[in-house]
Amino acid sequence: MGSPDGYDLYEKVYRNKNYPKVRDNVYALLRANSEMGNPVRIRLAFRSNLTMKQTLELPDYQRMKGFPHEVLFNTDYDTWTGEIRQQDLLEGMHLRPLSKFDKEPCFWLYDGPIIFADGRVGLCGCRDYNAASELVVGHIMEESLINIWQSERVRKLREKFRQGNLPDICSKCTSYANLYLYRCRRGSERRELINLVYPDSTHQSERRPVERGERGQKHGENGYGSGVSHETHR
Numbered sequence: 001m002g003s004p005d006g007y008d009l010y011e012k013v014y015r016n017k018n019y020p021k022v023r024d025n026v027y028a029l030l031r032a033n034s035e036m037g038n039p040v041r042i043r044l045a046f047r048s049n050l051t052m053k054q055t056l057e058l059p060d061y062q063r064m065k066g067f068p069h070e071v072l073f074n075t076d077y078d079t080w081t082g083e084i085r086q087q088d089l090l091e092g093m094h095l096r097p098l099s100k101f102d103k104e105p106c107f108w109l110y111d112g113p114i115i116f117a118d119g120r121v122g123l124c125g126c127r128d129y130n131a132a133s134e135l136v137v138g139h140i141m142e143e144s145l146i147n148i149w150q151s152e153r154v155r156k157l158r159e160k161f162r163q164g165n166l167p168d169i170c171s172k173c174t175s176y177a178n179l180y181l182y183r184c185r186r187g188s189e190r191r192e193l194i195n196l197v198y199p200d201s202t203h204q205s206e207r208r209p210v211e212r213g214e215r216g217q218k219h220g221e222n223g224y225g226s227g228v229s230h231e232t233h234r
Helices: 007-014 019-035 052-056 145-149 152-163 185-197
Strands: 043-046 070-073 120-122 136-139
Touching: 007 019, 052 070, 136 145, 136 152, 145 152
Parallel strands: 043 070
Antiparallel strands: 120 136
């Protein structure tokens, strides 16, 4: 939601001069939410090369901290499949390491198709932001969405993970998450909702819950949400 790090630091991190507007809008949002009884859960995400303590002591944050909100603090950053390099970051910022892959498909390949602005359909809106990879599997004006989702093309892409033959864009990703979410009991409602909207989203072998004593990678342990974040509730 913006980072009250001061004009110079904000411009270096976000590459624009909109700091005063962002700062004032965040403050106005916090105040309005408070006046309405805090119906909205608000998180402020800081991207800074300062320590968390230094960041929370900045003058512009002082007038905000009295309003209820949560604080997230990034300590590492995504490479965006190799587009961002260490030299692009400020001193004190670090790139997130590449994911450790299991021999099972990525969670994002089952989380619903992505329709891009031009009608192309992809399997990952998380990192294939230009719709320029092999994860693009069809076009909504040429084939129905359900046919694309249930197609052999999609099945083969998922199967590549089991073979250890990852799509090129996936091999550079820091956001891989295995299918733990769909196997655990807590994720069953999400899984069933997606499967109701997009039938055949998950294979039968991937639908069993994790039993007591089994171990599985939790969603986000090696990528999505894997950066160390600090969260404080106010």
